[in-house]
Amino acid sequence: MTDAQPAPQQPEAAAAEPWRIRVGGEDQGGYDVVVGRGLLSRLPELLGERVAKVLVIHPRALRATGDAVREELTERGYEAVTAEIPDAEEAKHLQVAGFCWQVLGQNDFTRSDAIVSVGGGAVTDVAGFVASTWLRGVKVVHMPTSLLGMVDAAVGGKTGINTAEGKNLVGTFYAPAGVLADLDALATLPRNELINGLAEVVKCGFIRDPRILELIEEHTDEATDPASVVFRELVQRAIAVKAEIVSADFRESGQREFLNYGHTLAHSIELAERYSWRHGAAVSVGMAFVAELARSMGRLSDEDADRHVRILTSLGLPTTYRGDRWQALLDGMRRDKKARGSMLRFVILTGIGQPTVLDVPDPSVLFAAYQEIAE
Template sequence: MKRIMVSAERSYPVSIGCEWREEILPLIQGRARVAFVVSTSIRRHLASFAAPGILAHIFEIPDGELGKSATTLESLWESLGREGFTRSDIVVAIGGGATTDIAGFAAATWLRGIDWIAVPTTLAGMVDASVGGKTGMNSDFGKNLIGSFHSPSAVLIDLAWLTTLSDRDFAAGLAEVVKTGFIADEEILTNLAGKKIKDVRASLELTAELIARSLQVKSNVVSEDFKESFAREILNYGHTMGHAVELHSGFELRHGEAVAIGMIFIAELSVQLGIMSSELLALHRRILTDLGLPTTYAASAWPELFRLLALDKKSRGRALRFVALSAVGKTLRLEDVNEGDLKLAYERLSS
């Protein structure tokens, strides 16, 4: 088992490759009440959980994005209130990123913030959502617009969860790992070179290594810039176009799949602007394709994507901005790119 410490508004351990049932016992000991917030498909895994001397409540919420709503939040507040949760009690979130986001937000708001532990069950949740302290929910105005920074007191990563994940979801989670490799850790790219998704899944050791390396980078970045000023922005590599593509697909594409397309876009643009070498662009294509991730998107989507990029720019109240790379591990900010250049880069990736 590997352990990484994250220092944000509080310092907390991330245990990678642990057995969550064992690891959690000392962390909840001494608490009168524990609220296990689990998504529907995960609930059955809790059937046999017992912690002597602790009153364990199980609060089930809908799977995925459906559960990340004001309705869920309200029902969690009601449950916590009904069971008399105090400041010395604790919330344990078990599920994908959507579940840990909303359960973390419930913990952030109950009594102005009680402790919570994240037990991510998807690869995306393990390498991204559970670490960094962002909690929140969706609303009619968009995803993740309502939320708060409230770090968990521990993150328990048990690789056994991953066995039931589809190849598609596993690959989508790996897209963020690949992103982290490009922005900060070449070793990740070396580890993934020539690997197909089945090769990665076949090795728990490799999976644990990739998760640990990714989280080390995220932890370093978040520790330096908890509330997202500049340093944290590098984690958005591939995300500017990625978000537009994700929205355009009506969320048919997984977040990680959209980010894979977004990385190819920014790499194409960077080569075109003379910032990146064509070899590095080719490496992007090779690694993502080998993992079965998409690297192309419909040519006809450009006008709508450009509109979405402009909308994003407006809602953030600043110029359209990309995180780009000049080499592996060397990030820079790209602003004021003209529409013609954006369109040309898109033409190179679209089909």
């Protein structure tokens, strides 16, 4: 366990005071991720005293939640308005960002005002992008309502929108003023969405914190129950892993690239499927692929490679993909922002908790590894 990671908690402690995880130092706009239950009343303390106007950006599916946040802010004395955007990946387009800019302009938002995002990772990505570009930067607080948003998109300061050529090719690095990870928001989350988010939790276990993997292996049922103490510990540990890595490498010039474990193929699958696949499902397949790649190159043991499939399938996540899509996937990976010229880059493991970056110049090596996960 690293210093940034939480100690195991008893049920009484888990229900008490929210747990705070610090991301970054003051020199890079350090902020807190607050993990707990019933956190809406804590939103003003993250916004600060100088903010007068707040734009609440939410997806169509969370209209009632967005309105509740707006009403809470209005009661606290803020001038709050909402901007409803499309659901999921449909939100991550330039036209949607333009709509949000229009709302900000029509309501005379200044640099001392703020944005609050309410929703999953897609909402966090686009709201963060809008905040980073309006007047060259206004305050943003994220209120993720999905597990994926809590452990990944809302933490770290990456923003992004999609283009026809690929996912997140346009974006910025922009730290939020804070993140409220309210576990109560997950109580009504569809099970498939919960499982989708667990892929990013598993990723944190493979690249940094093996205790995450052990908890899932020992308590699989509790790992998928958002009311359990085990689930809360998994969320806290995953956020702590990302916070530790991001704090050391905010702009992805070094070890932050390890957070892309499984993502190179995943983004290509999402593009091939026109974003009809959930991100976590694609990342799960991507992790199974890079495990096979590392195994084929003698970098990862059979036991550690097999452990990927065993853990992911125990949670109901996919580890295979269509065999007839290889060329489309290869083309997508070549467009990936992590590629360097004609050289494809992959984060692989040499052991559990031991990530490294591998440049692969020969597509035949990738094809051979892909055959091990092809349907």
